[in-house]
Amino acid sequence: MTGSLTIVGLGPGSEAMVTPEVSAALASATDILGYAPYVARVPPRAGLTLHPSDNREELARASEALRLAADGGQVVVVSSGDPGVFAMASAVFEALEQAPQWQALPIRVLPGITAMLAASARAGAPLGHDFCAINLSDNLKPWAVIEKRLRLAAEADFSIAMYNPRSASRPEGFGRALATLKEAGCGDRLLIFARAVSTAEEKIETVTLNEATSEMADMRTLVIVGNSQTRRVGRWVYAPRRAE
Ligand code: SAH
Numbered sequence: 421m422t423g424s425l426t427i428v429g430l431g432p433g434s435e436a437m438v439t440p441e442v443s444a445a446l447a448s449a450t451d452i453l454g455y456a457p458y459v460a461r462v463p464p465r466a467g468l469t470l471h472p473s474d475n476r477e478e479l480a481r482a483s484e485a486l487r488l489a490a491d492g493g494q495v496v497v498v499s500s501g502d503p504g505v506f507a508m509a510s511a512v513f514e515a516l517e518q519a520p521q522w523q524a525l526p527i528r529v530l531p532g533i534t535a536m537l538a539a540s541a542r543a544g545a546p547l548g549h550d551f552c553a554i555n556l557s558d559n560l561k562p563w564a565v566i567e568k569r570l571r572l573a574a575e576a577d578f579s580i581a582m583y584n585p586r587s588a589s590r591p592e593g594f595g596r597a598l599a600t601l602k603e604a605g606c607g608d609r610l611l612i613f614a615r616a617v618s619t620a621e622e623k624i625e626t627v628t629l630n631e632a633t634s635e636m637a638d639m640r641t642l643v644i645v646g647n648s649q650t651r652r653v654g655r656w657v658y659a660p661r662r663a664e
Contacts, residue, residue, distance in 0.1 A: 422526070423488070423490060424526040425512070425525055426527075426529075427509045427530070428445055429500070429505075429533070430461055430498055431500070431501060432501055432539075433617065433619040434618035437533045437618055439530070439532065445528075450468065450494045451488050451494070451495045452470050452496050452497075453485045454471075454498035455474070455499075456472035476559070479511055481511070482516075485512065490522055501532055501535045502533065503530070503532065512527070536581035540581075543657045544653070546612055546659055548658055548660070549647060549663065551578050553580070554573070554580060556594060563593065570597055570601060579645060579646055582642070585641055587639045608628055609645055610626055610650050610652070611643060612625070613626075615637075615638070626652070
């Protein structure tokens with residue numbers, strides 16, 4: 421049988437947020453590769469080999485997936501959320517660029533519900549007007565780039581979804597991001613801290629930037645910074661459809 425490579429998003433955590441086409445790809449897989457906590461979300465069964473790996477090993481994992489598919493496997497690479505958002509799809513295409521002999525393989529990318537959409541839905545409609553998304557990890561880009569993008573996004577009055585706000589290995593970055601936004605005059609803006617959305621540990625908290633502290637976020641948190649018009653209505657937060 422001809423091998424194939426499918427790169428899927430498992431959504432933010434809840435089974436109910438895995439799309440039917442992703443479930444079908446998992447059901448017919450021979451090999452599943454991904455960061456160990458995501459691979460652990462796939463139940464083991466006969467005929468399926470699980471290949472969990474560490475994070476920071478994305479490129480090696482992507483090359484291994486291509487190799488297994490070239491050997492005839494029905495290979496699925498899993499990411500959380502959507503595979504194209506700060507996740508494995510780009511790593512696979514980077515690996516493919518380095519290995520043109522595999523470019524004829526059947527490759528599919530199946531979308532998933534990314535964390536900012538799940539978080540936004542819980543809060544109300546904070547992404548209802550123009551917005552952008554930024555990864556706060558400086559593993560693969562200099563901190564100066566992050567700061568510049570935050571400053572300009574604030575100036576352009578985008579709502580901003582911040583992924584990977586804070587980790588044990590990068591405890592300082594998120595505090596610096598908050599300081600950058602304050603310097604850009606965003607102190608009164610609403611911030612939504614959405615942690616572990618759609619899991620049993622889910623917690624949603626909304627405060628102003630001036631009230632926010634860096635300890636409010638960890639690696640399971642998605643932070644949405646409102647734009648200058650973002651407001652509360654009852655227990656909800658939304659961005660009006662019009663800009664002033
Ligand atoms: N591909 C993923 C993002 C990977 S980066 C996606 O599309 O969602 C990992 C970051 O995503 C985390 O640090 C956190 O900011 C966010 N994230 C992932 N799952 C989440 C969840 N259930 N709740 C809140 N944030 C989440």
